[in-house]
Amino acid sequence: MNSGLFNLIASGIFQFPLMPEQASEGAARYDALFLTISALTVLFTVIVYVLVAVLAVRYRRSAKIDRSNPMTHSTILEAIWLGVPLVLGLIMFVWSATNFIKVRTMPKEGKEIFAMGKQWMWHFEHLDGIRENNELHVPVGVPIKMTMISQDVIHSMYLPAMRAQYHVVPGRYTQLQFTPTKTGEYLILCAMHCGTQHSEMVGKLIVLSETDYQKWQDNGGNRFRPSPKTMEEAGRLTFNEQGCANCHTNVDNPRAPTMLGLMDSKRTFTDGSSTIADADYVRESILNPERKITAGWENIMQSYHDQLTEEEVMHLVKYIQSLSGVKGDYEKSEFPSDPQATRKLNTTDSANREQSAGAAQFQQTPNSK
Numbered sequence: 001m002n003s004g005l006f007n008l009i010a011s012g013i014f015q016f017p018l019m020p021e022q023a024s025e026g027a028a029r030y031d032a033l034f035l036t037i038s039a040l041t042v043l044f045t046v047i048v049y050v051l052v053a054v055l056a057v058r059y060r061r062s063a064k065i066d067r068s069n070p071m072t073h074s075t076i077l078e079a080i081w082l083g084v085p086l087v088l089g090l091i092m093f094v095w096s097a098t099n100f101i102k103v104r105t106m107p108k109e110g111k112e113i114f115a116m117g118k119q120w121m122w123h124f125e126h127l128d129g130i131r132e133n134n135e136l137h138v139p140v141g142v143p144i145k146m147t148m149i150s151q152d153v154i155h156s157m158y159l160p161a162m163r164a165q166y167h168v169v170p171g172r173y174t175q176l177q178f179t180p181t182k183t184g185e186y187l188i189l190c191a192m193h194c195g196t197q198h199s200e201m202v203g204k205l206i207v208l209s210e211t212d213y214q215k216w217q218d219n220g221g222n223r224f225r226p227s228p229k230t231m232e233e234a235g236r237l238t239f240n241e242q243g244c245a246n247c248h249t250n251v252d253n254p255r256a257p258t259m260l261g262l263m264d265s266k267r268t269f270t271d272g273s274s275t276i277a278d279a280d281y282v283r284e285s286i287l288n289p290e291r292k293i294t295a296g297w298e299n300i301m302q303s304y305h306d307q308l309t310e311e312e313v314m315h316l317v318k319y320i321q322s323l324s325g326v327k328g329d330y331e332k333s334e335f336p337s338d339p340q341a342t343r344k345l346n347t348t349d350s351a352n353r354e355q356s357a358g359a360a361q362f363q364q365t366p367n368s369k
């Protein structure tokens with residue numbers, strides 16, 4: 001219906017400067033309808049007021065107008081003023097209804113997101129467990145299906161650039177769908193007056209390209225984790241994240257031997273045998289440390305067999321190789337009081353959480369049922 005007009009609008013010619021960007025699959029369709037209805041409203045308003053003005057001037061009392069034979073009835077005129085609005089009204093109705101059905105039909109495939117509204121923030125959870133506060137990352141071109149609920153009062157999820165909005169109420173799940181078509185950052189608003197800080201219930205919808213989204217997901221949703229540029233750097237990250245640095249410091253210590261200068265050095269083992277440390281030896285020491293126990297230490301290192309991919313082991317080997325010459329480039333010279341600390345820091349979206357102003361509030365308040 002109205003496809004000529006629709007195409008004009010879809011091509012952006014009618015992108016009204018006051019409207020938010022069109023960044024979803026349904027946005028152009030929505031704008032076409034909205035602007036058409038607005039244009040018709042303006043048009044009829046103008047017609048009515050111009051007629052009022054013209055007739056007021058023409059038929060003012062002092063005007064010399066022939067008033068002898070006033071018209072009482074005109075079928076044609078009535079047919080026009082009833083018929084035209086009727087047809088237009090029906091067109092608007094069918095057009096709106098099809099649009100509405102499209103918008104409210106949830107996609108069978110796509111990405112599911114759980115959203116929670118709370119005074120005054122948005123909390124999102126992805127199926128893979130990644131959680132976000134006041135930020136939502138989605139891939140471009142994939143239908144997004146949101147299941148939403150409120151922890152307190154009625155809110156309303158509003159994504160202007162997606163032309164998507166729906167109520168978020170306590171005690172019942174509601175749904176919202178959209179398919180982003182453009183990468184970028186867009187607003188997340190609350191369209192329900194939900195309390196004093198309602199206007200601050202603002203978040204960011206971040207639409208990423210397929211590859212960027214994959215990267216973001218691989219980082220566990222942590223945008224702030226540096227992405228390594230070299231194998232050596234990747235190895236250093238893994239070394240710290242896996243907690244290797246909690247035992248292996250830049251000097252031999254009672255807990256574990258240092259990695260500094262390990263490569264190409266002679267290692268002697270508790271059974272009296274010895275070898276020159278090469279890449280293969282380091283790999284074996286990581287995956288099966290119990291096979292060769294370095295003399296002077298105990299067999300306390302766990303096997304990383306099930307925990308590291310061959311790629312990660314390769315990165316570690318490269319990193320340990322890089323430590324053979326350079327002294328002092330090695331992190332953590334003291335024991336941290338909590339050996340698990342490094343791990344904990346890196347396993348979740350902690351950086352995201354700290355970034356979010358409402359985060360603490362969210363964690364402290366139990367479900368206000």
Ligand code: HEC
Pocket residue numbers: 239242243244245246247248255256257262267277281282285286289290292293294297298299300301302304316
């Ligand atoms: C709980 C402390 C501990 C942790 C954690 C630990 N190691 Fe070890 N590691 C040791 C000890 C003790 C030895 C020496 C005894 C042995 O050979 O098993 C050792 C030996 C090694 C060796 C051989 C060193 C030599 O002197 O020949 C390498 C290589 C190594 N570890 C790498 C790693 C890497 C990489 C990680 C992290 C993925 C790691 N270790 C995690 C305690 C630890």
Ligand SMILES: [Cu+2]
Pocket residue numbers: 117154155156190191192193194198201
């Ligand atoms: Cu709200």
